[in-house]
Amino acid sequence: MILDWSGLESLLRDAGHSLYGGEAISQLEHALQSAECAERDGAPAALITAALLHDVGHLVAGQGDDDLADGIDDRHEQTGVAALRELFGDDVLAPIALHVTAKRYLCGVEPGYLADLSEASRLSLALQGGVMAEPEAERFGRNPHAVAAIALRRWDDEAKVVGKTTPGLDHYLTIARRAAHTRAGALQ
Template sequence: MPSTPLTRLDDIASLLAGSGTRLYGGEAISQLQHALQSAHAAEQAGASPALITAALLHDLGHLVCEQGDEDVTNGINDHHEAVAVHSLQHLFADEVLQPIALHVAAKRYLCAVQPGYHAALSPASQASLLLQGGVMSAAACQRFAARPWAADAVLLRHCDDLAKDPAASPPPLAHYLAIAANVLKATP
């Protein structure tokens, strides 16, 4: 888990602008580009500001854990979804955190219920799926679908899948940080 919690949007901006320039785990884009493209896909889908923010930040745990390019190949699951939630819990409420927490489970779910979904995943995403528990069983699918934030997690997952285009040019980070500022937890 992070040694210093993320307590301001500036902390997130610094992390994304710095470590976010690294390649995104076996894909042909950077972590920052993946984050921006995910948020843009959510925005284009008409998602709420909270879900756009979740799309922007869903893989932040990879940066906090300093995921290496070969981690998945070497069998390392960094549990980035849990790390992201832990890192962001001081800033955001469940409407942002829960879709992030469930986006890996949503991939496992979609592989089970949507024909062709698994085959359409990038090779890196297929490899990480095995480390993340593989395709869900029918019983696990029922439990997942009954969860309060499952639909948001599935939409986030689809945005994640669309966010791997080296030629894409989404709006800049400042655009999405302004959206995130509108869904920050109220300070006491």
């Protein structure tokens, strides 16, 4: 599925109310909280948009509430990038593509990071390749999008607060439209 603006907005508004894989908030609440964290930290429009849309692949794939417990990795980062490639360029898509890898990286290089992950995030880590070993971590650290992906990952981790009030979806879709691009420059 490749999303256009109408499809993206409908997906977020309709499917976004499903639970966020093993957490106590919805997909949309998680997306809005992630975007709010990025905006709070002064991130550019592209990175705020990446924070908003980093898990859209779960919605596209139709992630079920029990998928993690059943050992299913929907590879949402890849699905999300594929679905969004007509709307955004590398500045949005690369952090989305790398946010799972950034979790694996942080587990390998930052003491205490793994222990601080939510139970659902630890469960998904096992499905996503586990803690990154040193040689792979060194390669990841040299990726030109690593810093953005790590920032996104930290906002992702923070954005799991039950009942938190955030700006609404329209606010962040306005920012996303500013970060949009033409087809040229999209992550292939």
